[in-house]
Structure formats: structure tokens, C-alpha cells
Amino acid sequence: MIRDREKLDRLLNEVHQWVREVAHPNEDLVAAGDLVPDAIVKDMAERGFFGWSIPVEYGGLGLTTEELVLAALELSQCAVAFRARVGTNTGIGSEALVADGTEEQKKRFLPRLASGEATGCLALTEENAGSEASAIETSAILEGDEYILNGSKRYITNAPIADMFTVFARTDPDSKGSRGISAFLIERDTPGLSTSAPYKMMGQSGSPVGEVYFENCRVSKENLIGGKEGLGFKTAMKVLNKQRIHLSALCTGPAIRMLDMAMDHASTRKQFGKPIIDFQLVAALLADCQTEIQVAKSMVLETARARDEGKDIALEASISKYYASEMCGRVADRCVQVFGGAGFVADHSSIERYYRDIRLFRLYEGTSQMHQLNIARQMQRRRAS
Template sequence: MIRDTARLDALLADIRAFVRERWHPLEDRIDREGVIPEEVVDELRRKGYFGWSIPEQYGGLGLTTEELVLCAMELSQASVALRARVGTNTGIGSEALVADGTEEQKQRWLPRMARGEFTGALALTEPDAGSEATNVQTTARREGDHYILNGTKRFITNAPLADLYTVIARTEEGTRGNTGLSAFIVERTTPGVRAGDAYRKMGQAGSPVSDVYFENCRVSAANLIGGKEGVGFQTVMKVLNKQRMHLAALCTGPAIRMLDLAIDHTQKRTQFGQPVGNFQLLQAMVADSQTEIYAARSMILEAARARDRGEDVALAASMCKFFASEMCGRVADRAVQMFGGSGYVADFSPIERYYRDVRLFRLYEGTSQIHQLNIAKLVLRGKGAS
């Protein structure tokens, strides 16, 4: 659902210009230093990029799902650090509040997130709760008007710089699986919460990820999202169904960028007296990549429109994330091949960086294998299979 075509076109043009004129020249520096310059973050704040999916009444742009994925495809035609810096606010870091927060909770935190004053993060995954996301061991014990949180979260994007954590913890002792889980907002200044050092990673320099530790962390009962215990897993699924489409769009942008770079290279690089782009085996890789990008984009837009219509998109969201992340990996591999040796050497092209950056897409927010199982389960359930 596009509410105002002219307004959206202006936003897309602004994103496109920012990515190409401001961000692309910084990519090598950010890859070396691992830090996004603060003046760039301030520019993102002024442009309102942190508030894309936050409703307008709380200071955001209130983008529909279709508008959000179109913007994400433009923003992500750059190194992953750019979209990751704002991505948790436009996705998993704010969506629990948007979906299930009380009006008081929304008024308290969403305007500051929309302005980029607060960066949010989702603290769900744990050392023993990854693909088995319901195996949460972090506990939240009620003590008067507070909860006492204890546990460790792992692989938390933006954890080292986040101001707010959406934390999933077990509030009912003795429960297992998705029962007894609750969602909390925890500010990083709360005594007993601590982010670990940023990991050394294969790629995505400039996008810090770390553990988060809760050690007798005393959180006000007013921070229980929705004011109700035991519905945390349902809240997480609302977050993830939307975020999986958002992430699928964020996988598609880098694929577009890598193919553009590869095509440009094949038009300039000559062998045997002609541009290598004239060779049919390279043209086949271009055709395969362009077709898969088109397929991913079409899937994502259809799923986004369905969500905007109020339809159940659990299956569509899972298929989008699975296909788009795998597609991006295939395009990255072909791009390295089309660049030849220059695709492997950072001194000659950015392709080796993109290749490393996009590898993570097939792992987080559900590995490809988990999505295959989920897709099959939902399809078989729809057919009446047990």
C-alpha cells in the first residue's frame, strides 16, 4: 500500500542520492575503522531514517510495509553497516512496542527512537536458544513492582551501542517452549545490564554485535510490554513476520549493487580483444542474477501488500527471507566470478567485502534450513497434514 506516490518518490530519490553521494565514498574507511562517523549518524537522524516504520503520531514516518521494503531496497545498495545502523529502529528494535506496547510505553520510547536519540535492539537469541528460539533461559522473577532479570543474550545486533533492549525472558518458572515468555523494554542505563565487547566478525564492519548480560537487573513492571505476562512469544512472532520481509528487502539491495558493479566491470575489462561482457558464459551469470533479483523483489512486494491488507503472512514472510538471502549469496558468488581475480582482492574492488558481508543473511533471523522446515510445516498444515 502506497499512500502518497509523490511523497514516496521524493523519499526514494533522497535515499538513492544519500547512498551514492555520501555513503559509497565512505565504505572503505568504515570497513577499515569499523566505526560509522558520528556526523553521518547525525545526518541519518536529521533525515528521519531512524523512524521509517514508527507511526506518525510518535514522530516517525509511519511507512506501510510496501513503502518500507521499497525504501530498504534502496538503502541497502551499500555496505551492510548503513542499513544496520538504522535497521534495528526500523525493524526488530521498535516493532514490539509498535505492535503490542501500551500507549504509555509508546509515548515514552517511540518518539526518541524515531528521532534516533535512542537505538533499539532485540535481545532474543541466547547461547542455547538460536534456531530453537523458544529455549529461552533468561528469567524474569516478579518482586513487588519490579522484575529481576538474569541471563545472557547472544548475537545481538547493535548491542554495544543500543540504548534500549527488547528482552524476551521467562516469567513463569518451570515452563518450556513458547509458554511463560514475556517481553520487556530494558534501558541500557538500568543497573545490572551490560553489553559485551563487539565480536570480531567475518564481515559487516561498522555494525557492532555482542552478548548482553543481565545480572540481577531490576526492571520496573511498567516496562513489561503490553502490561501482560506470558505473551512474549506472540509478540516476537509479530515482530519477525514483518522483519523477515524487511530483511528480504535488505538482502535484495546488495544483490542489485553487486550486479551493477559486476556489469560495469565486464564492460570495461577486455580480454581476447573485446570486453569480457561479450562472452556468453558471463552473460548467463548476468541473466541468472537479474532474474533472481526480479523474482525476490516481486515476492517481497506481493508479501508486503498482503500484510498491508491485513492478511496472514507467516508463510510468505518465511519464503521471502529464505529465497532472498539465498539469492543474494548466489549473486555475490557470481559477482566475484565476473570480476575474476579483482573480485577477490580488496585493493581492486569492493566485491570481496560485499561477499563477506552478505554471508550472514543466510544465518540470522532464522537460518535457511529453519525456514525450509517452517515453510514445509505451514504448507502441510494448510493441506491438512499432521
């Protein structure tokens, strides 16, 4: 749903320009320093990039899903680190509060996330709970007016720099699976909460990912999201269903950028006396990329519109995430091929960095295999109804 075409076009144009004037020229700097510099973070915050999906009454832009997807398609046409820096606030780091927080919790936390003053993150994954997210073991036991949390989380995007943590923990110690899990909003300075240094990773330099530890971490009852125990897994699923659509767009943007770079290269690189784009085998690689990008874009926009209309999109969101993340991998591979040796040599092009950066897309927020299983399950469910 697009509410005000003119206003949205202004935002999309601003992001389009920002990506080309600020992000592209700073990609090497971010990769070398493994950090998005403060000045760029401040710039993104002042432009409101952190608050896209947070409702207007809490200081955000309140974009609809379709508007968010269009903005994400623009912002992600650069190194992943830029959009990952704001992406937890526009996605998984705020959505649990937006979806299920009490009015008091929304008023207390969302304005700081919307302005970028605070960075959010979502801490679900644990050592023994990856694809099987409902197997979490972190416990939260009520003592008086406080919950005492013990356990640890791993692979948490922005954990090393986050100020606010959406944390899933088991409030019913006797429960198994998705029951007995609750969601909490925990602030960085809470005694008993600590984080690791950022991991060394295959790609996405400048996007810190790490672990979160809880050692008798005391959290007020007021930080239980929604104020009721046992609803945490439902909250997580709401967050992830929306995030799958958001992430599908974030997988498509880098594919658009890689294809742009490959088109430039294929038009200027000459062999056998002519630009390599004039060879039909090279043109076919580029055409296949464009075709798949178009499919992903259409699919994610249709799914976003369906969500805005209140339709059940569990199947479509999973299909979009599965297709867009796999598509981005195929596009990266073809683009490296178009670059030839320059596709492998980092001194000659940045396509190899994109190739490494985007590998994560098929692993997080549901691996491709988990989405295949979910798609089949949702198909059965729909047939049965």
C-alpha cells in the same frame, strides 16, 4: 500499500541519492574504522531514516510494509553497516513496542527511537536458544513492583551501542517452550544490565554485534511490553514475521549493488580484444543475477502488499526470506566470478567485502534450514484448513 506516491517517490529519490553521494564514498572508511562515523549517523537521523516504520503519532514516518520495503531496497544498495545502523530502529528494535506496547510505553519510548536519539536492539538469542528460540533461559522474577532479570543474550545486533533493549525472558520459571515468556523494554542505564565489546566477525565491519548480560537487573513492571505476562513469544513472532519481509528487501539491495558493480566491470574489462560482457558465458552469469533479483523483488513486494491488506503472510514471509537470502549468496558468488582475480583482491575491488558481508543473511532471523521447515509446516497448515 502506497498512500501518497509523490511523497514516497521523494523519499526514495532522496535515499537513492544519499546511498550514492554519502554511503558509497564512505564504505572503505567505515570498514577500516569498524564504525559508522557520528556525522553520518547524525545525517541519517536528521533525514528521518531511523523512524521509517514508527507511526506518525510517535514521531516516525509510519511507512506501510510496501513503502518500507521500497525504501529498504534503496538504502541497502551499499555496505551493510549503513542500513544495520538504522535497521534495528526501523525493524526489530522498535517493532515489539509498535505491535504490542501499551499507549503509555509507545509515548515514552518510540519518539526517541524514531528520531535516532536512541538506538534500539532486540535480544532474543542465547547460548542454548538459537534456532530453538523458545528455549530461552533468562529469567524475570517479579518482586514487588519490579522484575529481577538474570541471564545473558548473545549475537545481538547493535547491543554494544544500544540505548534500548527489547528483551525476552521467562517470567514463569516452571514453564517450558514458548509459554511463560514475556517481553520487556529495558534502558541502557538500568543497574544490572551490561554489554560486551563488539565481536570480531567474518564481515559487516562497522555493525557492532555483541552480548547482553543481566545480573539481578531490576526492571519496573511498567517496562513489561503490553503490561501482561506470558505474551512475549507471540510478540516475538509478530516482530519476526514483519522483519522477514523487511530483511528480504535488505538482502535484495546488496544483490542489486553487486550486480551493478559486476556490470561496470564486465563492460570495461577487456580480454581477447573485447569487453568480457560480450562473451556469452559472462553474460549468462549476469543474466542469471538479474533474473533472480527480479524474482526476489516481485516476491517481497507482493508479500508486503498482502501484509498491508491484513492477510496471513506466515508462509510467504518465510519463502521471501529464504529465497532472497539464498539468492543474494548466489549473486555474490557469480559477481566475484565476473571480477576474476579482482574479485578476490580487496585492493582491486570491494566485491569481496560484499561477499563476506552478505553471508550472514542465510544465518540470522531464521537459518535457511529453519525456513525450509517452516515453509513445509505452513504448507501443511494451509492444506488442512
